[in-house]
Amino acid sequence: MKLNELTIKEAREGLKSKKFSSVELTKACLEQIKKHNKDLNAFITVTEKEALDQAKSADELISSGQDLPLLGIPIALKDLFSTKGIKTTAGSKVLENYVPQYDATVVKKIKDAGAVIVGKTNLDAWAHGSSGENSDFGPTKNPWNKEYVPGGSSSGSAVSVASDMCLAATGTDTGGSIRLPASFNNVVGLKPTYGKVSRYGIIAMASSLDSIGHFTKTVEDSEIMLSVTGGKDIMDATTLEKKHEVKPLKKMKIGIVAQYSFMGIDKNLKTLLDNADKQLKKLGANTEYISLPNTQYATACYYIIQPSEVSSNLARYDGIRYGSARQNFGDEAKRRIMLGTYTLSAGYYDAYYKKAMQVRTLIKQDFNYAFKKVDAIITPVSPTPPWKLGEKINDPLKMYLSDIFTVTANLAGIPGLSVPIGFSNGLPVGMQILGPQFSEARLFQIGYAYEQATQWYKQKPKL
Amino acid sequence: MKIDVVHVAKLANLPLKSEEKEKFEKQLSEILSYVEKLKEVNTENVEITSQVTGLENVTRKDEAKPSLSQDDALSNTKSQHNGFFKVKAILTE
Numbered sequence: 363m364k365l366n367e368l369t370i371k372e373a374r375e376g377l378k379s380k381k382f383s384s385v386e387l388t389k390a391c392l393e394q395i396k397k398h399n400k401d402l403n404a405f406i407t408v409t410e411k412e413a414l415d416q417a418k419s420a421d422e423l424i425s426s427g428q429d430l431p432l433l434g435i436p437i438a439l440k441d442l443f444s445t446k447g448i449k450t451t452a453g454s455k456v457l458e459n460y461v462p463q464y465d466a467t468v469v470k471k472i473k474d475a476g477a478v479i480v481g482k483t484n485l486d487a488w489a490h491g492s493s494g495e496n497s498d499f500g501p502t503k504n505p506w507n508k509e510y511v512p513g514g515s516s517s518g519s520a521v522s523v524a525s526d527m528c529l530a531a532t533g534t535d536t537g538g539s540i541r542l543p544a545s546f547n548n549v550v551g552l553k554p555t556y557g558k559v560s561r562y563g564i565i566a567m568a569s570s571l572d573s574i575g576h577f578t579k580t581v582e583d584s585e586i587m588l589s590v591t592g593g594k595d596i597m598d599a600t601t602l603e604k605k606h607e608v609k610p611l612k613k614m615k616i617g618i619v620a621q622y623s624f625m626g627i628d629k630n631l632k633t634l635l636d637n638a639d640k641q642l643k644k645l646g647a648n649t650e651y652i653s654l655p656n657t658q659y660a661t662a663c664y665y666i667i668q669p670s671e672v673s674s675n676l677a678r679y680d681g682i683r684y685g686s687a688r689q690n691f692g693d694e695a696k697r698r699i700m701l702g703t704y705t706l707s708a709g710y711y712d713a714y715y716k717k718a719m720q721v722r723t724l725i726k727q728d729f730n731y732a733f734k735k736v737d738a739i740i741t742p743v744s745p746t747p748p749w750k751l752g753e754k755i756n757d758p759l760k761m762y763l764s765d766i767f768t769v770t771a772n773l774a775g776i777p778g779l780s781v782p783i784g785f786s787n788g789l790p791v792g793m794q795i796l797g798p799q800f801s802e803a804r805l806f807q808i809g810y811a812y813e814q815a816t817q818w819y820k821q822k823p824k825l
Numbered sequence: 826m827k828i829d830v831v832h833v834a835k836l837a838n839l840p841l842k843s844e845e846k847e848k849f850e851k852q853l854s855e856i857l858s859y860v861e862k863l864k865e866v867n868t869e870n871v872e873i874t875s876q877v878t879g880l881e882n883v884t885r886k887d888e889a890k891p892s893l894s895q896d897d898a899l900s901n902t903k904s905q906h907n908g909f910f911k912v913k914a915i916l917t918e
Contacts, residue, residue: 463897557878570875599883600876662860673837682912684901689840696839701853703837704828714860719873721866726874759855775877799878 365390366526367822370435370583373529377424377434384424384434388417388478391436395480395527398825402525403502404518406441407449408481416478423476431590433476438522438531441482442489443469444563448479452565453497453515454487455690456679466563467595468532468574475590480528483518488676489539489567490694491515492764495755498692503751504546505823506789510748513543516577520547523577525825530578530587536567537664538743538768540575541780545743545792548782548821549577550809552584555799556775557602559588560595568671571664571772579819581781581809588802604800609737611645611811614804617652617736625657625766628746630786635742638783638793638812642740645811652732652739656725657770663725664769665762666705666718673702697758726774729798738808739796741767747786771796779805782818790818828853 365387368376376382392410399405413436420434441451444462446469451457465473473479486496494502494517502517504510505525512521516533520543523531533540535553544551552575559574566572576587595601618639623632639649676699681687691699705714732739744764754761771778771794778794779802785791795805813819830850834841841849895908904911 460901463893463900555878557880570877596885599885600878600880602878602880656866659863659866662862665856666860666863677837682902682904683910687840688838691839693845696841696845697849697852697856699837699839700828700830700833700849701856704833704853704857707833707836716873717863717866717868718860719875720868720871721863722877723871723874724866724868726877758852759859762856773874773877 364526366394368529369579370432370529370586371580373435384417384420384478385414387434388413388436388480391480391528394525398525398527401503401508402505402521403500404483404521404525404527405438405481406451406453406484406499406518409448409479412448413478413480420476420478430476431586432472435477435530436480436528437472437477438480438483438519438528439469440485440516440519440531440533442485442534442565443532444565445469445479445482448482450482450565451499452488453485453499454692454695455498456685458686460684464563467560467597468591469563471590483522483531485517486515486694487692488565488695489515489534489536490672490698492538492542492761493754495751496692496694501751504748504789505825506547509750510789511546511751513546513748515539516543519577520544520549520551523547523549523579524823526822530576530583532574532576534564534567535573535575535772536571537668537772538765540577541743541768541778541794542764544577544780545782546748546790548790548818549579550581550584550819551575551577551780552588552802553771553778554588554592554802555777557600558777558800558802559591560598560601562595562597566675568668569675570671571668573772581779581806581813584779585806606798606801606803608803608807611647611807614647614738614808615736616642616647616649616808617732617739618649619654619657619739619741620651621654621657622741622767626745627742628786631742631747631791634784634786634791635793638740641812641815642808645815647808650736652736654728654732654770656721656728659721660725660770660773661763661766663718663721664765664773666714667722669698669702670706670715671702672698673706694758722773725770729774729776733798737797738804740793741796743767743780743792743794747789747791768794775799777802777805779809781809781813784818828857
């Protein structure tokens with residue numbers, strides 16, 4: 363097995379027992395990036411020199427007996443995370459030459475945990491999109507079939523992990539931007555509870571929905587990453603810590619959403635989801651049908667709240683203090699700015715934003731009610747397997763409807779873990795495990811048991 | 826639903842090319858028609874959710890702390906004068 367194909371857990375063991383060095387591990391990742399980034403376009407910036415310096419320091423620390431959770435581990439960052447002295451573009455021409463003066467809290471925490479940063483990954487500009495095609499630096503390609511989208515908006519992060527260019531990568535999830543690309547690439551993606559991970563220094567999209575998470579090869583690695591990134595941060599007043607009780611899978615009830623079987627799910631995907639359901643039962647969990655009746659309004663609700671907050675967050679880009687002029691926004695950012703400006707404008711606020719924030723309450727109540735009956739819920743991540751590049755790009759509404767199963771978690775502030783459940787015509791798909799706010803430990807427990815039984819993560823794309 | 830793209834773009838300080846207007850007007854009108862769906866929902870006496878984990882009035886002590894230096898703060902601008910950001914005049918005679 364090549365070093366870059368290792369999981370965080372495996373690599374930590376190998377580094378500790380001196381089977382290989384962080385420099386060797388980092389070089390293996392950089393080599394993989396050099397070989398395949400031209401085709402896949404997963405990275406906007408590769409920080410080779412910095413990475414090798416960090417790897418050298420990590421090796422010294424390992425030799426001196428230091429033990430840190432990510433010591434010597436190569437990690438990629440979505441290019442939405444501010445990195446001191448390293449260009450941070452948000453995938454947009456507006457920030458093409460922007461070099462932040464400080465690190466985001468999560469970046470600082472990952473560095474303090476000993477990680478090696480290999481580069482900044484491609485994304486839909488400003489994290490606006492479900493396919494990766496809205497990047498001003500060209501679309502990222504799906505490593506399982508380069509004619510297909512890798513999912514967005516954290517497209518480069520998902521692809522960099524799936525194609526072994528790094529061991530883990532960070533992402534952001536405002537309406538599905540971690541879970542969707544994770545499912546389209548056969549990797550694990552975590553959208554934590556709102557406020558579990560600090561948003562400070564991460565270019566804001568929609569502030570009441572933004573969740574900061576990551577991509578890993580396994581569920582165990584996802585837990586390691588969260589143990590580093592999570593926690594209260596004085597720089598983000600919405601962060602908080604809460605513990606949730608954990609119980610054995612055999613005592614758990616898992617909910618299947620009754621309405622979702624009627625919501626136009628792809629046939630192959632439906633079969634794979636039924637298999638996952640059977641597998642969970644085999645592992646001892648009980649499954650039962652639950653109802654989330656307001657899901658049918660979730661996309662409409664989300665596409666009012668999110669553009670409203672986007673228009674407000676993107677108002678700061680004046681092209682004077684940093685970045686270039688506003689005409690350099692791409693089409694999708696322009697659409698969202700205009701939509702949000704409209705829905706927040708005088709005379710329309712009550713009919714749109716306020717109404718949507720009330721419907722949001724009803725969606726949240728659906729989950730509260732469901733979680734009185736079950737410990738977790740499983741659903742598809744996307745209604746379809748990955749689609750072809752170009753297929754939805756000229757029809758924004760069609761693109762928006764790909765988020766139907768993911769946006770509800772952001773509206774309710776709950777965590778979601780996307781895990782691989784198999785392949786449809788050679789392309790990966792996933793399910794998401796949803797739980798109450800701050801129940802990440804429970805999601806890891808279910809995801810881990812399922813992953814151990816199925817081992818989909820061992821399947822790799824042929825590059 | 827029809828949206829006045831020119832007016833909205835002006836409010837958002839967003840320069841639009843003339844060929845963009847028609848495209849955006851069609852796309853945005855379609856999206857607005859879709860979100861009209863929310864009108865079906867009865868939201869009488871329903872509170873809004875703006876802080877989803879229920880936090881209220883999170884405060885900290887108002888203490889001065891080290892921050893970016895002036896040079897750092899200006900490091901990304903092309904528009905500066907004597908250590909200040911230089912902006913276009915907003916008042917005219």
